[in-house]
Amino acid sequence: MGAEFVALSLPPLLIGTLAAMACALPGNFLLLRRQSLIGDAISHVVLPGIVVAFLLTGAVAALPMMIGAAGAALLAVLMIEAIRRLGRIEPGAAMGVVFTTLFAGGVLLLERSDTSGVHLDVEHALYGNLESLIWLDASGWASLGDPAALAGLPPELPRMALTLLAVLAFTLVLWRPLKLSTFDEGFARALGLPTTLIGLGIVVMAALAAVAAFDAVGSIIVIAMFICPPAAARLMTNRLGRQVIWSLGFALLSAVLGYTLAGYGPLWLGYTASVSAAGMIATVSGVILGLAALFGPHRVA
Amino acid sequence: MLLDALTLQLGYNAALVALGASALGFAAGTVGAFLYLRKRSLVSDAISHATLPGLALAFIVMVALGADGRFLPGLLIGSALSAWAGLWITGWLGRATRLTEDAAIGAVLSVFFGFGIVLLTVIQSISAGRQAGLEGFLLGSTAGMLRSDALLIAAGGALVLLATVLLRRPLLMTAFDEAYARVQGVDTYRLDLALMTLVMAVTVVGLKIVGLILIVALLIIPPVAARFWSENAPRVVLLSGVFGGLSGYAGAALSATAPDLPTGPIIVLLAFALFAVSLLFAPLRGVLAASLRHRRLQHKVHLRQGLLAIAHDQPIYEAVTRRMLRRAGLLRADGMPTESGRAEAARAAFDEARWHALRRSGTLSELAARDDGLTRIEAVLTPDQIATLDARLSGREAT
Numbered sequence: 001m002g003a004e005f006v007a008l009s010l011p012p013l014l015i016g017t018l019a020a021m022a023c024a025l026p027g028n029f030l031l032l033r034r035q036s037l038i039g040d041a042i043s044h045v046v047l048p049g050i051v052v053a054f055l056l057t058g059a060v061a062a063l064p065m066m067i068g069a070a071g072a073a074l075l076a077v078l079m080i081e082a083i084r085r086l087g088r089i090e091p092g093a094a095m096g097v098v099f100t101t102l103f104a105g106g107v108l109l110l111e112r113s114d115t116s117g118v119h120l121d122v123e124h125a126l127y128g129n130l131e132s133l134i135w136l137d138a139s140g141w142a143s144l145g146d147p148a149a150l151a152g153l154p155p156e157l158p159r160m161a162l163t164l165l166a167v168l169a170f171t172l173v174l175w176r177p178l179k180l181s182t183f184d185e186g187f188a189r190a191l192g193l194p195t196t197l198i199g200l201g202i203v204v205m206a207a208l209a210a211v212a213a214f215d216a217v218g219s220i221i222v223i224a225m226f227i228c229p230p231a232a233a234r235l236m237t238n239r240l241g242r243q244v245i246w247s248l249g250f251a252l253l254s255a256v257l258g259y260t261l262a263g264y265g266p267l268w269l270g271y272t273a274s275v276s277a278a279g280m281i282a283t284v285s286g287v288i289l290g291l292a293a294l295f296g297p298h299r300v301a
Numbered sequence: 302m303l304l305d306a307l308t309l310q311l312g313y314n315a316a317l318v319a320l321g322a323s324a325l326g327f328a329a330g331t332v333g334a335f336l337y338l339r340k341r342s343l344v345s346d347a348i349s350h351a352t353l354p355g356l357a358l359a360f361i362v363m364v365a366l367g368a369d370g371r372f373l374p375g376l377l378i379g380s381a382l383s384a385w386a387g388l389w390i391t392g393w394l395g396r397a398t399r400l401t402e403d404a405a406i407g408a409v410l411s412v413f414f415g416f417g418i419v420l421l422t423v424i425q426s427i428s429a430g431r432q433a434g435l436e437g438f439l440l441g442s443t444a445g446m447l448r449s450d451a452l453l454i455a456a457g458g459a460l461v462l463l464a465t466v467l468l469r470r471p472l473l474m475t476a477f478d479e480a481y482a483r484v485q486g487v488d489t490y491r492l493d494l495a496l497m498t499l500v501m502a503v504t505v506v507g508l509k510i511v512g513l514i515l516i517v518a519l520l521i522i523p524p525v526a527a528r529f530w531s532e533n534a535p536r537v538v539l540l541s542g543v544f545g546g547l548s549g550y551a552g553a554a555l556s557a558t559a560p561d562l563p564t565g566p567i568i569v570l571l572a573f574a575l576f577a578v579s580l581l582f583a584p585l586r587g588v589l590a591a592s593l594r595h596r597r598l599q600h601k602v603h604l605r606q607g608l609l610a611i612a613h614d615q616p617i618y619e620a621v622t623r624r625m626l627r628r629a630g631l632l633r634a635d636g637m638p639t640e641s642g643r644a645e646a647a648r649a650a651f652d653e654a655r656w657h658a659l660r661r662s663g664t665l666s667e668l669a670a671r672d673d674g675l676t677r678i679e680a681v682l683t684p685d686q687i688a689t690l691d692a693r694l695s696g697r698e699a700t
Contacts (some may be wrong), residue, residue, distance in 0.1 A: 034404075035403075036403045036404045037346075037403050037407050040411075048562055052613060064547075083580065086588050087580050087588075089525055092340070092343045093521055093524075095368070095526055096342050096343055096346070096522075097573070098585060100515055100518035100521065100569055101518065101522070103515065104518065104565070104567075104570050105570060108562075108563065108566040110563045111566075112561055122439070123439075124323060124438070215471070220411060220415045220418060223407060223410070224408075224415055226407070227404055227411060231408055234400065235398055240369050266423075266426075273422075274422075276419050276421070278418065279419035279421075279422065279452030280415070282418075283412060283415050283416045285412065286408065286413075296398075298399075299397065301401065
């Protein structure tokens with residue numbers, strides 16, 4: 001049981017948790033700045049980015065795909081701004097135009113090109129493949145101390161850990177400016193803070209988390225984690241610091257509970273197959289948000 | 302091949318699909334236009350993603366009852382019910398908590414979609430080996446569509462359109478001035494609900510052709526494109542419907558010409574092409590027209606300022622102004638004004654003096670607010686008013 005757990009369940013569980021927390025952290029600021037749907041937009045436009053990267057390099061490699069995804073996210077932000085300014089169109093509609101178009105372009109490219117030999121399809125992009133991120137070299141808990149076995153860890157694990165660290169470092173180092181410019185942009189500007197740059201930094205951090213998590217766990221978790229844990233946390237407290245901690249806790253809980261329910265829930269009910277872990281993690285985060293909306297101490301103020 | 306497709310020569314079923322898609326596109330365009338005028342375009346994103354759990358549950362229930370799980374009307378009823386639930390939760394989160402609407406939209410769309418994916422994997426495991434084909438609803442697929450399905454979609458689109466036409470007056474009124482509409486006796490809360498029901502109907506009808514991820518594009522892109530062409534709301538709504546219908550028709554026809562051209566993405570990309578053309582070339586609010594207008598204004602300002610400088614014997618420092626004056630034949634190459642230049646300059650200075658007098662005149666001074674430094678006073682005052690002004694001008698010079 002122990003060996004099987006370490007090899008098959010521990011890596012995806014860890015990756016899912018790290019991804020959930022890396023997305024929830026910038027999600028707090030997006031929520032307060034009323035930019036929650038940026039996560040939605042980014043996760044849609046990542047698809048054409050990785051498809052183009054695949055077509056250019058001909059291989060499913062992590063680095064080119066992440067560059068492609070980041071490029072697509074940047075293109076989307078530029079397009080949204082251009083359409084908003086040139087056409088004097090409200091931001092929500094401009095966003096809707098851009099992300100649906102880029103996603104449609106990505107799907108079309110994917111269908112037109114020959115990707116039958118590699119694991120790249122729309123379903124994969126939507127709900128990832130968390131369950132497949134297994135650690136074949138592990139033989140039990142002892143493998144955690146064995147360098148040879150550790151080298152065989154799925155590369156998504158260290159990548160997600162690094163992403164979470166980067167997002168965490170960004171938040172901690174810039175805590176005060178982030179807080180000021182989120183709550184009172186005018187005051188922050190009067191203090192001489194570069195508020196435009198800070199706003200851009202938050203979006204870039206969100207995009208980084210989204211792109212890294214997208215590769216590992218698919219876009220459903222990304223969108224759900226950007227919004228649900230921070231939204232639930234917002235209903236628990238009035239202080240930003242506590243809200244961030246609550247949101248990380250909710251993200252952790254969603255990932256662990258969701259993964260466990262998806263993997264073992266059907267077994268408890270007497271079925272043999274498991275269900276989508278990504279979908280279940282999103283579902284659990286929604287249940288948590290629902291509970292917070294019903295019973296949270298700061299539902300209204 | 303393409304011409305055959307566009308002229309409905311690819312067989313009865315392909316023709317039906319193309320007609321169904323254009324009815325759907327027209328309905329989506331008109332409903333979407335009201336949604337856009339109400340500034341709630343992205344609510345449709347929550348509604349469309351919220352259809353997935355209902356779709357999957359309907360399949361499971363129908364299979365459990367021993368029926369064919371792919372029976373389209375059943376699937377559509379299921380998806381409509383869960384879209385309702387998603388819409389209700391979006392509204393409830395906004396009312397019962399301090400979360401903003403965009404957060405509520407994002408939460409509903411991701412959670413419902415995630416739960417729908419869970420149910421899809423459940424279906425995969427209970428109908429192991431047998432393809433449920435529900436994935437086709439994510440991105441839309443018209444391959445192997447039944448004749449009755451195509452008819453259902455066309456009829457659904459037509460019904461939505463009819464309801465929109467019936468509700469157009471209160472919808473327009475509410476879109477522009479909610480308070481005024483309420484005074485006029487419109488129940489704006491229930492009207493919004495009706496609008497959302499129409500959005501939901503479009504989404505559900507469009508699931509099969511465009512798919513639930515991209516159906517929002519048909520609700521958002523055509524109205525944004527149509528907005529460039531007119532300031533008149535009924536015209537924007539109609540044009541938006543036409544754009545949507547065109548994209549649906551051409552997209553369905555195009556995708557019938559080759560096996561790996563998925564219908565949904567093609568329709569969306571065609572709609573975006575219409576949008577791009579509108580953004581650049583629409584005569585009213587397009588980028589090209591706006592920059593031309595800007596250039597013309599710039600030209601007028603430079604000429605006027607240059608002429609005033611000539612009239613006051615001041616040097617013109619701006620090279621751009623000198624170049625424009627020279628090109629208009631008002632300035633010689635050596636920088637001295639030509640004969641017509643002097644005449645024009647005197648006229649401009651006189652016009653300026655008249656405006657000045659207008660500002661000081663007690664009775665007409667309110668008209669001076671229309672002085673933008675470019676308009677000739679003849680455009681604002683009647684000849685006898687100007688005569689009065691001129692009398693005052695010469696009178697003051699005399700004293």
